[in-house]
Amino acid sequence: xxxxxSGAAHLGETELTELYQACYLDLVRFxxxxxxxxxxxxxxxxxxxxxxxxxxxRLDDPVRYLRTAVLNRARSVLRRRRTARLFLTxxxxxxxxxxxxxxxxxxxxxxRTTVLAAVARLPHRQREVVVLRYYEELGxxxxxALLEITSGAVSSSLNRALATLSTxxxxxxx
Amino acid sequence: MSDDIExxxxxxxxxxxxxxxxxxxxxxxxxxxxxxxxxxxxxxxxGLAVIAGILIAGGYVLSGRNTPATSTGxxxxxxxxxxxxxxxxGKRSPVPASYGVDIAFAPGGTIVMSDSxxxxxxxxxxxxxxxxxxxxxxTLAGYVGTDPVRTQIIEAIDAITFPSATNGTxxxxxxxxxxxxxxxxxxxxxxxxxxxxRAGPAADPARPAPTSGATSSTNPGFTxxxxx
Numbered sequence: 001x002x003x004x005x006s007g008a009a010h011l012g013e014t015e016l017t018e019l020y021q022a023c024y025l026d027l028v029r030f031x032x033x034x035x036x037x038x039x040x041x042x043x044x045x046x047x048x049x050x051x052x053x054x055x056x057x058r059l060d061d062p063v064r065y066l067r068t069a070v071l072n073r074a075r076s077v078l079r080r081r082r083t084a085r086l087f088l089t090x091x092x093x094x095x096x097x098x099x100x101x102x103x104x105x106x107x108x109x110x111x112r113t114t115v116l117a118a119v120a121r122l123p124h125r126q127r128e129v130v131v132l133r134y135y136e137e138l139g140x141x142x143x144x145a146l147l148e149i150t151s152g153a154v155s156s157s158l159n160r161a162l163a164t165l166s167t168x169x170x171x172x173x174x
Numbered sequence: 175m176s177d178d179i180e181x182x183x184x185x186x187x188x189x190x191x192x193x194x195x196x197x198x199x200x201x202x203x204x205x206x207x208x209x210x211x212x213x214x215x216x217x218x219x220x221g222l223a224v225i226a227g228i229l230i231a232g233g234y235v236l237s238g239r240n241t242p243a244t245s246t247g248x249x250x251x252x253x254x255x256x257x258x259x260x261x262x263x264g265k266r267s268p269v270p271a272s273y274g275v276d277i278a279f280a281p282g283g284t285i286v287m288s289d290s291x292x293x294x295x296x297x298x299x300x301x302x303x304x305x306x307x308x309x310x311x312x313t314l315a316g317y318v319g320t321d322p323v324r325t326q327i328i329e330a331i332d333a334i335t336f337p338s339a340t341n342g343t344x345x346x347x348x349x350x351x352x353x354x355x356x357x358x359x360x361x362x363x364x365x366x367x368x369x370x371x372r373a374g375p376a377a378d379p380a381r382p383a384p385t386s387g388a389t390s391s392t393n394p395g396f397t398x399x400x401x402x
Contacts, residue, residue, distance in 0.1 A: 016204065017204050020203075020204040021204075024199070024201075024202070024204075025194070025195075025196055025199065028194055028199065029190075029191035029194050030191075032190060032191070032194060033187050033190065033191070038194055038198070038200075039200070041194075042199065042200050042201055046201055049204060053204075109189075111182065111186075112185065112186040112189045112190065115182050115183060115185075115186035116186050116187075116190060119183070119186070130183060131187065134180060134183040134184045134187055135183075135184070135187035135188065135191070137184075162176055162179055162180075165179050165183070166176065166179055169179060169182070
């Protein structure tokens, strides 16, 4: 992700607009890995910028702040979604994925859908670690700093996630 | 197997990300900030106060009181005064001019005030060491903010306007201490000290022309908020 605002910065309207234009697409792409659909991902990122706009807070590392804020907002969305799912007969995003997959003829797309569905079934923490490691391509130490947990906890979560994915994807013949 | 999964994860994530392009974004521009609920409330209240002020200046007479007031001899009479500071519990707080808090003593005996949220008007008469207000009426906008200075102003103006059990007034009028020092009016009421700067003359509100055979001497304010 580009870093348009370097160093400590008081965000005025101009700087905020520049930050938005530089980071919005990348943040939506990041958020969609956590919440599965683009509309929700955009809402998450919009909420983050709205909060930033309201506070005009000082930021030492805007990109890192935004990434963390998106993670936190996405986590809240997933919590609400999990609660809502308790009252639904079918998980809404799984249903969409299957419907979407049925329309695709590409085997590659089917594989991607299967992998993403398996990732979506991971516990939140493991999912975050997997996304940060294999999408954002961050190191263990960077992930630990971002999530404010120890490197050992990151490694542990990552190993458990890969073991789970290995089992589920193996069963799905991927 | 682990390498396969790692590669599959990376391909899946980046493949999904690639499907989101700039032209498919719903909100490519940053949404502008809406004013907060508090700010909107203040804007509405200020608007109401301005409208009330226009009504007063236009000479709308909505109260039927026949209580002519005369106010002569006091240095504050005939001037409009803008609040510059409020003191309460030994602490003095400056009042920004943008709050628009003022008191005008028209020579004809009309007092018109703004406490930054509501506009108030009625009669005043000079009294030894101060003045007495009566027949006061006010707009009824509510203040939902938490600005302590604004809250103090509203309480102090209320104390000038409406009788209470604590200020030792009669049931229908309020007497407050007031003195003029140079170009400043200092009002002391209910534990508050208001310091106001002279801002210009206070004209009598326009009155409607009396109908033939009748005399008109009514409160040039507006609908009274308190029972007569």
